[in-house]
Amino acid sequence: MTFRRILILAGILLILFLGMYTWNQRTRTLDELATDTGLELTGAVLAPLRAMQDSLRELWRRYFDLVNMREESERLKARLGELETRLEIYGELLAELERLRKLIDLPEDPVWKPLGARVLAGRMGPNAVLASIVINRGYMTGGRPNTPLVTNEGLVGRILRASAHTANVLLLTDPGSRVAVITQSSRAFGILTGKGPDKPLEVNFVRRDANIKQGDILITAGLDRKFPKGIPAARVKSVAPSDYTQFLAIEAEPLVASRYLEEVILLEPTGIARLSEEPDDSPAEFVGPLVPQKTMAP
Amino acid sequence: MKEIRNLCWWAVFITAAIVIQAALPGVDVLAVGLLILLQERDYKNIFWLGPLFIFLQEGMGTRLFGGSVLLYVMTAVLFRLGQWWFEVKSFLFVVLLSTVLIGPYYALDWLMAPLQNMNFDMRGTLDKCLLQALFLPFAWRIFTLTRRWRKNNEAAE
Numbered sequence: 001m002t003f004r005r006i007l008i009l010a011g012i013l014l015i016l017f018l019g020m021y022t023w024n025q026r027t028r029t030l031d032e033l034a035t036d037t038g039l040e041l042t043g044a045v046l047a048p049l050r051a052m053q054d055s056l057r058e059l060w061r062r063y064f065d066l067v068n069m070r071e072e073s074e075r076l077k078a079r080l081g082e083l084e085t086r087l088e089i090y091g092e093l094l095a096e097l098e099r100l101r102k103l104i105d106l107p108e109d110p111v112w113k114p115l116g117a118r119v120l121a122g123r124m125g126p127n128a129v130l131a132s133i134v135i136n137r138g139y140m141t142g143g144r145p146n147t148p149l150v151t152n153e154g155l156v157g158r159i160l161r162a163s164a165h166t167a168n169v170l171l172l173t174d175p176g177s178r179v180a181v182i183t184q185s186s187r188a189f190g191i192l193t194g195k196g197p198d199k200p201l202e203v204n205f206v207r208r209d210a211n212i213k214q215g216d217i218l219i220t221a222g223l224d225r226k227f228p229k230g231i232p233a234a235r236v237k238s239v240a241p242s243d244y245t246q247f248l249a250i251e252a253e254p255l256v257a258s259r260y261l262e263e264v265i266l267l268e269p270t271g272i273a274r275l276s277e278e279p280d281d282s283p284a285e286f287v288g289p290l291v292p293q294k295t296m297a298p
Numbered sequence: 299m300k301e302i303r304n305l306c307w308w309a310v311f312i313t314a315a316i317v318i319q320a321a322l323p324g325v326d327v328l329a330v331g332l333l334i335l336l337q338e339r340d341y342k343n344i345f346w347l348g349p350l351f352i353f354l355q356e357g358m359g360t361r362l363f364g365g366s367v368l369l370y371v372m373t374a375v376l377f378r379l380g381q382w383w384f385e386v387k388s389f390l391f392v393v394l395l396s397t398v399l400i401g402p403y404y405a406l407d408w409l410m411a412p413l414q415n416m417n418f419d420m421r422g423t424l425d426k427c428l429l430q431a432l433f434l435p436f437a438w439r440i441f442t443l444t445r446r447w448r449k450n451n452e453a454a455e
Contacts, residue, residue: 013371017364021363030364033353034352038356040357041316042358045313045316045317124319124323125354125358126365126430127356127360129416176417
């Protein structure tokens with residue numbers, strides 16, 4: 001084959017590739033196909049292995065539990081007594097909370113359904129350039145794209161792409177992640193942006209006169225309509241006036257250490273319309289314990 | 299029987315590749331499979347394993363479709379070029395190829411980042427490429443050894 005022919009062949013292949021690339025960018029056909037096959041197969045391989053790993057770990061743990069059982073039992077009995085006392089106090093507090101909720105008429109939240117999911121892996125392969133994790137839920141099992149993920153500590157991120165039973169999750173730390181947040185104490189608004197794994201988060205567009213201190217908790221504002229309102233997302237690390245913009249330069253740290261994640265909770269939108277009439281652009285939902293449903297006035 | 303054994307070997311290889319990729323973020327283990335297929339001139343299996351490798355990588359990745367196609371085509375082209383001057387089944391050739399592949403791996407990340415409106419982490423990408431260059435020859439060595447055992451068993455039968 002002459003050099004000229006090689007060049008022509010390379011040119012044709014390049015044009016074909018660019019054609020395929022732009023067509024896929026517009027239609028996402030190949031992306032969906034790759035997600036449905038590649039990601040699904042990856043999940044199918046990793047899920048049983050993770051289950052096996054869990055079983056072995058559990059077996060090992062149980063052995064040690066047996067060894068230390070008597071000592072643990074004594075300690076637990078004492079703890080149980082203490083907790084029973086606490087439970088009585090908390091029961092009162094819960095009843096009070098319910099009364100207060102009714103009193104200030106907080107909106108009900110049947111909009112989000114919590115679903116547990118197992119983390120299968122972190123970034124996988126040379127194409128995983130975003131800060132992401134793989135979980136064992138897909139669009140058939142409650143993990144549709146853009147579904148928010150939380151743990152008991154706070155916000156983790158949202159689902160980026162999903163196959164039938166497996167999904168890729170974009171973490172808060174990724175530079176492409178943007179979340180509308182407010183500070184828990186002073187209610188100052190900002191946009192939480194990732195700067196990459198192991199780097200602090202950045203809070204942009206916070207007014208200079210906002211009263212924000214180090215250690216303040218940032219919660220989701222719900223204004224982006226991707227995340228429910230009120231989920232703790234990050235803790236303020238440093239606050240200083242920006243040298244370049246008219247806003248504050250704020251650094252924050254995520255509340256959830258994504259490196260050590262094993263289980264997460266998906267907040268699946270149920271599709272149930274809220275009872276109270278709200279305009280479409282209003283701040284989104286409050287996430288909290290469900291309160292008994294009100295009946296609509298005729 | 300030989301075909302079934304070969305198929306089983308590839309099934310085990312793919313499972314192992316997925317597990318290793320889950321354990322070592324950013325590393326491409328399926329490239330080892332492509333290299334083995336090219337070395338064995340197993341064009342019949344490349345026909346279905348090649349697309350499978352591409353769909354697996356693209357599926358578990360977070361970029362738009364296309365990166366793995368370019369990467370694996372570049373690997374095949376560099377392999378063919380190397381065939382003219384080197385003994386392609388030697389460990390030294392694989393070391394050389396994996397070193398040369400740092401270029402395409404790095405260039406691909408650099409080219410795709412602005413195309414897909416993503417941040418390009420120069421240091422992170424370089425680390426990933428170097429890890430891949432170090433990983434590939436040793437992974438190739440281990441997988442070819444298991445392949446050789448399979449062939450020896452077949453010869454003994």
